[in-house]
Amino acid sequence: MKSTGAQPVRGNRTGMQTSPELAEELIEGAANAAPSSDGGSEIIAESRTDYISEGFPLGSMPAMPVSEEADADEDQAAMAVFLDKLSERLAFERMGVRLYEALLNKCEALGETKPGPTLEDIRHIGGEELDHFLMLNEAIETLGGDPTVESPSADIAAVASMGIMQVLTDPRSSVPQCLQVLLTAELTDNAGWELLIELASNLGYDDMREQFETALTHEEEHLQNVRDWLSDSVMEKARVDES
Template identity: 35%
Template sequence: MRKLAEKNPEKLVDLLQERLTFERTSVKLYDRVLALMASSGEPQIHGMLDTMRAYRDEEAEHQAWLEEQIRALGGDVNGETELSRLVTEEARGIEQVILSQAPQLPHLFHALMAAELVDNAGWDLLMSLAEDADDDEALDTFGIRLAEEEDHLEFLRQTIARYAESRVLGGALQLPTEL
């Protein structure tokens, strides 16, 4: 990440802080969805739990990794930046859906998919910047996390598609258990 931080390290910290804020939010969202899934009593939903727990753990790993990078660049992992405030505001709607009192599971998955779209875009931006800076180390580490986020997104896309197929076309609901 040295090459990426050469010109404007404070702006890189701001961008990493934005990612960190979103990853912290993602962990909280996954925790809530997992708790509701575990209490659902639906065997198909229970069949998804291991995959969803793995995704939550990857979000937590992304959070820890970003904290380490921000500290290494001299940033404050608990500080607010322009971009972290922006992402907090942007995530409020998704949080309202997931943290509401009586959410329906399909709505939870839809809201998580929206969060994962934003998450993917953030990691994709970091990849582009690392590429432009010719920072192979950053490119590799961002690439690992982007690939994980793409898996999360694809699983949620399949889940939403299967709910839609069942509702629109009829037939039994067949939820994915893994990719």
């Protein structure tokens, strides 16, 4: 069984103290150089503002079936928001299945360690992520939406999550390092479900709200577990006795 960290450690070279003499020369050179233009980082903001003010959106939701009700426009706008956030959650849960597959893969390869999740713990979470994904597919279909759409919020979530996947699938990352990024995922996921519950409740979708509350219960458990495994792993490595 190979383990991460089994290769000889050569030592981190990123800091100034790696080579103090070179560092001194570097500092001296930069300190004596003059910038070619005045101002500071706020100048970048001016450039960004120029583009922001053009007002191009990242993307939109597909056109929804038009209701014949008097307040159709308002309903349609609310539904678009709801579907956008459902699509985001769906994409996140689907990615979550793949994230936990990668964690399972890692823990199987390295062998279960204490502290940390058991293989069964990971399978349990992965199974629930899958259930949530499937439930969201049904929810979107029930509302007349298309679960294959990548909504703007789903797109943003995918961009924001790219690093999480990179860490999980990197063969060099340790289990605690994976748990650290999964904490980011689970914190986001919990907040995402809370928002969906609020939305479903405000829009009067009580059956969905109940389903989402069940999902949130699962996610709260995932979050607590990830927190505990991470904390225990870090403490163990630092050999800090919490008692």
